[in-house]
Amino acid sequence: MIMSALMERRLRTSGTLIVLGLLVEALSLVRVHPLVFLGFMFVGGGFLIVGITIYLYSLVSVAEPPKA
Amino acid sequence: MQMLTVPGPTALLYVLIGVTIVLIATIVFRPSLTATRGGKQLAFIVYFLLPVVVASMGASEHMERSKQTQFCLSCHVMNPYGRSLHIDDPTYVPAAHFQNARIPRDEACYTCHTDYVMYGSILAKLRGLRHVYVQYLGTVPKIIQLYNPYNNRECLHCHASARSFEEGAVHSADPSIMASIKSNQLSCLTSGCHDQVHAVAHLSELKFWEPK
Numbered sequence: 001m002i003m004s005a006l007m008e009r010r011l012r013t014s015g016t017l018i019v020l021g022l023l024v025e026a027l028s029l030v031r032v033h034p035l036v037f038l039g040f041m042f043v044g045g046g047f048l049i050v051g052i053t054i055y056l057y058s059l060v061s062v063a064e065p066p067k068a
Numbered sequence: 069m070q071m072l073t074v075p076g077p078t079a080l081l082y083v084l085i086g087v088t089i090v091l092i093a094t095i096v097f098r099p100s101l102t103a104t105r106g107g108k109q110l111a112f113i114v115y116f117l118l119p120v121v122v123a124s125m126g127a128s129e130h131m132e133r134s135k136q137t138q139f140c141l142s143c144h145v146m147n148p149y150g151r152s153l154h155i156d157d158p159t160y161v162p163a164a165h166f167q168n169a170r171i172p173r174d175e176a177c178y179t180c181h182t183d184y185v186m187y188g189s190i191l192a193k194l195r196g197l198r199h200v201y202v203q204y205l206g207t208v209p210k211i212i213q214l215y216n217p218y219n220n221r222e223c224l225h226c227h228a229s230a231r232s233f234e235e236g237a238v239h240s241a242d243p244s245i246m247a248s249i250k251s252n253q254l255s256c257l258t259s260g261c262h263d264q265v266h267a268v269a270h271l272s273e274l275k276f277w278e279p280k
Contacts, residue, residue, distance in 0.1 A: 008099040011111070015096040018119050019089050025126045026085045029078055032133050033142045034200045040130055048119050055115040 010058035017051030081125050088118040131189075134196060135178040143203050145212070148268040149177075156275040160264045161257070167277055170226075184225040220252045 024044035028036050091114040094101070101107040133139060141150040153166040153176060162180065165171045171179040182192045195215070202208055227233040228250070238261070239246055248254035256262050267274070 011099045011102065011115075012096050014115060015092045018115060019092050019096075022085045022089055022119065022122060025122065026082060029081065029126070029129065032136055032139050034134075034139065034196070034203075037130050037134060037139075038197075038200060040126060044126075045123065048123055052116055052119060055111075 004062070007058055007062060010054055014051045014054035014058065017047050017054065021045070021047030021051060077125065077129055081122065081129060084118065084122050084125070088114055088122060091118070131193065134193065135175045137174055137176045137178075140177040143199070145203065145208050146177075148271055149266050151271055151276070152266040152268055154276045154278075155267070155271075156277040157264075160267060161262050162266055163277070180222060182222075183219070184221055217255065218257050220249055220254075220256050223256045224250065 021044045024047060025040060028040035028044060030036075091110070095107075095111055095114065102111045137150070140146050152160070153163055155163040158164045162176075165180070166173060166176050178192070182188050185191075233239060234246075239249065245254065249256065257265060
């Protein structure tokens with residue numbers, strides 16, 4: 001089964017965004033401060049939501065191969 | 069005998085984050101892995117399930133951390149309130165509670181300033197978000213006041229049914245007094261009985277307790 005280039009690109013993009021979100025989350029656990037809490041919620045959470053959404057979208061948007 | 073140390077939630081979170089990042093990196097560098105059925109299942113776990121679990125655990129950890137005294141006092145404007153917990157005078161209610169460990173010292177602010185009602189914790193967090201906004205983007209008022217008069221419910225959360233409270237000479241002198249306290253008609257703080265609280269305007273005139 002050959003994977004489309006578009007699917008590969010989406011997997012890379014979403015994977016990169018999710019990793020960025022996870023790194024922000026890991027960093028936010030180092031300190032106890034209200035701004036860190038906001039960073040966790042809005043920056044880390046934002047990366048994760050966008051990354052996961054792109055991944056889920058890539059699953060449902062895979063085009064069916066044309067029937068002969 | 070050596071004691072077994074159970075890793076805390078933060079350590080577990082770090083491990084989960086590390087494992088998720090490694091697995092995602094594997095798929096990012098070799099996306100062809102997801103061409104197989106097993107690869108697709110792996111991708112769903114590491115791109116969706118694990119990040120959701122990690123984010124939920126992280127949110128829970130941050131919620132717990134936001135109850136800490138250190139968290140509240142990290143804003144400069146709260147420093148005098150933190151200092152008032154060390155006033156060397158037992159008539160000051162917050163100081164007496166803090167110094168005698170009647171409340172958990174590491175959650176001192178939260179213990180008395182959360183509403184003990186359904187969703188009280190969430191309401192406290194939403195107020196906290198507003199406080200951060202005011203601290204960094206708004207104008208901090210010169211005199212910080214409670215949104216609503218302090219409710220006896222917050223005192224009674226611990227004191228109700230305690231012998232010292234229920235059988236206290238003044239509290240039980242007249243049945244109507246106890247009823248008024250429990251229904252919040254007679255305020256514990258502003259009725260003149262326990263009215264010494266943070267006193268931030270007079271801190272310079274007071275002595276302070278230094279923990280040994």
